[in-house]
Amino acid sequence: MANTKYPTGVSVRLASRDGSLTGVTSGVAPSFLQANLIVLPSRYADDFRLLCARNPVPCPLLAESSQIGSHDSLKSYIDGLSGDAIASDIDIRHDAPRYMVYQDGKLVDSHVPDVTAQWTEDHVAFLIGCSYSFETALVNHDLPPRHTVTQRxxxxxxxxxxxxxxxAFTGSTYVVSMRPYARSDVEKVRDITRPFVTTHGEPIAWGWDSMRNLGISDINKPDWGDAPLEMDGQPLDVTNPDVVPVFWGCGVTPQEAVMRAELKGIVLGHAPGHMILLDVKDGDVFNVK
Amino acid sequence: MANTKYPTGVSVRLASRDGSLTGVTSGVAPSFLQANLIVLPSRYADDFRLLCARNPVPCPLLAESSQIGSHDSLKSYIDGLSGDAIASDIDIRHDAPRYMVYQDGKLVDSHVPDVTAQWTEDHVAFLIGCSYSFETALVNHDLPPRHTVTQRxxxxxxxxxxxxxxxAFTGSTYVVSMRPYARSDVEKVRDITRPFVTTHGEPIAWGWDSMRNLGISDINKPDWGDAPLEMDGQPLDVTNPDVVPVFWGCGVTPQEAVMRAELKGIVLGHAPGHMILLDVKDGDVFNVK
Known part of the structure; x- marks a missing residue:
């Protein structure tokens, strides 16, 4: 589902900024890195950096505000890349298609088009790697993720x-994204996604047993995003031993962590699936084919 | 339980090497970093580095063999420190007081004094941070770990x-170490151990509920080390709401991972609690008081 209307990261940011792009960003600007967003009051910034360092699979930190209050310049965590190289013309308050707003740990507004009104001089933005970044590689190996084929x-x-x-971040748990694959393809899928170390890398679990171990009671009722489908449009067949769910760490994890920790004040995030696109391409960051 | 007989890291290594030190290393050479050891066939080295990168809390990688087969020189993973600075006079095959030997994922020998006979030119040694490294800090804050007071x-x-x-590393789970603390001291204990980022850092869980969530059925029957004791020598009182178990990531995790993954060939590790001491002190690595 390569979307040729938005060939580059900056074209997606500008289209989000001017309001012409409002939907999910899976498949846009192929091979450009996509990022999850979390914006915190500055007093939580140190703890959040430590949360990312201790949990790099769900929370791979790519960049943050160049200083407290900066919404238009970045400090990089990617070796050899400057903040400007990651994204030069950026406005954190506008450049995701849709946003979530939290107050005192509770979601108070959902899928808003921008967060200019909520942003303060005390906010720090963090950009977290996104598994959309390895979907181009899966497509290139003839293993397109189901949701891209069904356009969901x-x-x-x-x-x-x-x-x-x-x-301050206690009591949090992983959020995962899921893509169904033939059991016989799982090792190939692991190999393809393994090099994408700062965009969640290889899966954290796969198979129907792993779904139960993760505590997911109904695969057809996700907490975010769209329900998975069979290719004929039916709900996922949970009795099929040959096609199994494959789970990756997900950058929505920090938003869940904010709620679990009941952080005080205004916290902002992207709407799940509605990412901020960057100027770097996966080949600039990963050793991938 | 500061042990003045062994004031430095190298004095512990030499005493282990010549056979005069055979016991656990908790409390020896105060403030010198202690390390867990895992030695793998070289074909598993890349996967193991990735396992550490994805799981830095239980598996904080400090150093590895300077090249395949090197048992006497290190390559450092600590910013600003060379391998020589981490440990200059070292022999991985002798310098832990006791070792474990695994073959094809099964423990075949336990608490052997050295692994000269098992070491091959194809082996790569990895040194992993150890929670003993923050015990001096706990002592200095009048919060000595119970097992050091009871000399276990x-x-x-x-x-x-x-x-x-x-x-290759699939199906593995965390191994944790446990120190009981007054519930009212837990936040202080978290604060004291938090800066020790490459030696497991702050606890991963605390409280009696967390014990059940970790799947630990009997706190008085640990899988490694000695059973915990009350100060009067009785088993730990699991009905006491005011003194609770506090759990940290543990560097025995990689040995458990080797067994779960059923790695082929000869794998070596330190005996739990019988660590390799380094030349660096915690003040060289962490921003601690």
Whole structure:
């Protein structure tokens, strides 16, 4: 589902900024890195950096505001790349197609087009790697993710797998994204996604047993995104031993962590699936074919 | 339980090498970093580095063999420190007081004094941070770990918390160490151990509920180390709401991972609690008081 209307990261950011792009970003600007967003009051910034360091699979930190209050310049966490190289013409408050707003740990507004009114001089933005970044590689290996073929948002689920706590961030668990694959293709899917270390890398679990171990009771009722479908449009067949769910760490995890930790004040995030696109391409960051 | 007989890291290594030190290393050479050891056939080295990168809390990688087959020189993973600075006069085959030997994923020999006979030119050694490194800080804050006061080995437990898989390393779970603390001291204990980021850092869980969530059925029957004791020598009182178990990631995790993954060939590790001491002190690595 390559979308040739938006060939580059900056074209997606500008289309989000002017309001012409409002939907999910799976498949747009192929091979450009996509990022999850979390915006925190500055007093939580140290604890959040530690949360990412301790949980790099669901929370791979790519960049943050160049200083407290900066919504238009970045400090990079990617070796050898400057903040400007990651995204030069950026406005964190506008450049995701849709946003979520939290107050005192509770979701108070959902899928708003921008967060100019909520942003303050005390906010710090963090950009987290996104598994959309490896979907181009899966397509290139003739293993396109189901949700791109059916033109839906990827399904995302809460799990019972604890994050390693960090300061104020306690009681959090992994959020995962899911793509169904033939059991016989799982090792190939692991190999293809393994090099994408800062965009969640290889899956954290696969198979029907793993779904139960993650504490997911109904694969057809995701907590975010669209329900998964068979190719004929029916719900996913949970009795099929030959096609199994494959789970990756998901960058919605920090938003869930904010709610679990009941952080005080205004916290902002992207709407799940509605990412901020970057200027770097996966080949600039990963050793991938 | 500061042991003044062995004031430095190298004095512990030499005493282990000549056979005069055979016991656990908790409390020896205060403030010198202690390390867990895992030695793998070289074909597993890449996957193991990725396992550590994806699971830095239980598997914080400090150093590895400078090249395949090197048992006497290190390559550092600590910013600003060379391998020589981490440990200059070292022999991986002798310098832990006791070792474990695995063949094809099964433990075949336990608490052997050295592994000269098992080491081959194809082996790569990895040194992993150890929670003993923050015990001096706990002592300095008048919060000495119980097992040091009772002069026993720290209790260690298997859990049901999955590691993020990496290549050959699948199906592994966290191993944790446990120190009981007054519930009212837990936040202070978290604060004191938080800066020790490459030696497991702050706890991953605390409280009696967390014990059950980790899948630990009997706190008085650890899988490694000595059973925990009350100060009067009785088993730990699991009905006491005011003194609770506090759990940290543990560097025995990689040995458990080797067994779960059923790695082929000869794998070597330290005996739990019998660590390799380094030349660096915690103040060289962490921003601690």
């Amino acid at each position: 948002n990827v399904p995302m689920y809460r799990t019972n797998i604890p994050l390693c706590p960090a300061g | 080995n720290v209790p260690m437990y298997r859990t049901n918390i999955p590691l993020c898989p990496a290549g």
